Amino acid sequence: MKPLSRRNLLKAGALVAAAPVPWTWSPKGSVAGTGAGADPRWVWDSEADPLVASLIDRGDVPRVNALLRTWTKNGQPLPDGLPADLRDFMTRARQLPPWTDQRKLATAVTFNQKRGLYLGVLYGLASGMMSTVIPKEARAVYYSQGGADMKDRISKTAKLGYDIGAVSAYQPDGEMIVTGVKTRLVHAAVRHLLPQSPYWAQVADEDIPISQRDIMVTWHSLPTTVMQKLAAWRVPIPAAESEAFLHSWQVGAHLLGVRDEYIPASWDEANTQAAQVLDPVLAPTPEGIKLADILLNLGSSIDLGILSKPVLGAFTRFMLGDEIAGWLRIPREPVWDPLLRTAWGPFIAVREGLLPFPLAPEAYWLFDEFLRRAALLFLSEARPISIEIPVTNRPT
Ligand code: HEM
Secondary structure, three states: OOOOOHHHHHHOOOOOOOOOOOOOOOHHHEOOOOOOOOOHHHOOOOOHHHHHHHHHHHOOHHHHHHHHOOOOOOOOOOOOOOOHHHHHHHHHHOOOOOOOOHHHHHHHHHHHHHHHHHHHHHHHHHHHHHHOOOHHHHHHHHHEHHHHOHHHHHHHHHHHHHHHHOOOOOOOOOOHHHHHHHHHHHHHHHHHHHHHOHHHHHHOOOOOOOOHHHHHHHHHHHHHHHHHHHHHOOOOOOHHHHHHHHHHHHHHHHHOOOOHHHOEOOHHHHHHHHHHHOHHHOOOOHHHHHHHHHHHHHHHHHOOOOOOHHHHHHHHHHHHHHHHHHHOOOOOOOOHHHHHHHHHHHHHHHHOOOOOOOOOHHHHHHHHHHHHHHHHHHOHHHOOOOOOOOOOEOOO
């Protein structure tokens, strides 16, 4: 008899899954400006998925990974020796969309340079910790090959945050196009592999992971959440820079294989879509709690000082709120919790030149040091790593 997995129970009608919020977001608000408006919950990657499944089944992946290790820069030709079907796909997939605005991408570089310090902590602790309370993502990450070595995985994922913010991100000597296309291949591999994991199958309430809706959910945990936090902290951002940051992520979504009709054209549209698809799905899972714990321990394994687990936990609570901190079993911190609540706002105001001098100099220097170390941890540590197509799931 088949084991009574959650999926089997669902199929048998014994469990009622929490129905996803209906998709009503209009493609009129997308970069395409038009589209059928079908729920991206049922859209995956019709080009990459069969191709990568076939690479895995043909046993080509180790050879392909070895070849792709040498392909690191956007402007570099594809390595010789790739299977013809993969080469054809990658030749198309590496093209920037026709709506790419190079001027905006240049302004995004300015923004990333000016705001790099904030972005480190935001990508790492706001986006990174939020990903642990997105159940489908937490489960997919936990039970995939990379889930067995979370430190390595986190640095690979952080590579994307680094590459998209680098000076030459989308330029020929940058790496973001390469990272985007490789990640698209990895996601396609996960769609093929994860359904074969008995562990994933027991907890998942779907047959194929990483739908385009899921990618947009995660996307909102990144730029949308980052921009919402910067606004909440009252960091002054010129409209052109804010739009440019959005644009760099719109192009990023396209490279990950998201259809243009699902990519929001403006922050208003992004916020509307996020309220519909991200906010309602946030919830704890055993897998997410374990991943969050690993993430919180990451700092102290590298830096014995300010990036300790209690400090990263307090920061997570400050950014994501008591409910999420509770889900992730993050303890309250008697010193750091109130300090962040009272002194972070003035700290930002001083840093941004909106207040004349530090009201609380000690907190000021502490916070500044924290930002610097966190940016190093979550962005720079990521550089030398190559993203590879997995061939298995997490073994246990
Ligand atoms: C792999 C980024 C959405 C699950 C990766 C990698 C990157 C990345 C850079 C390569 C790192 C590695 O090999 O470990 C992103 C971005 C997303 C997104 C920027 C959205 C904007 C998602 C979603 C899911 C997911 C929605 C699941 C629901 C995974 C898994 C891996 C992976 C399971 C492979 C881990 C492994 O076995 O190595 N992603 N991802 N990702 N991603 Fe995503």
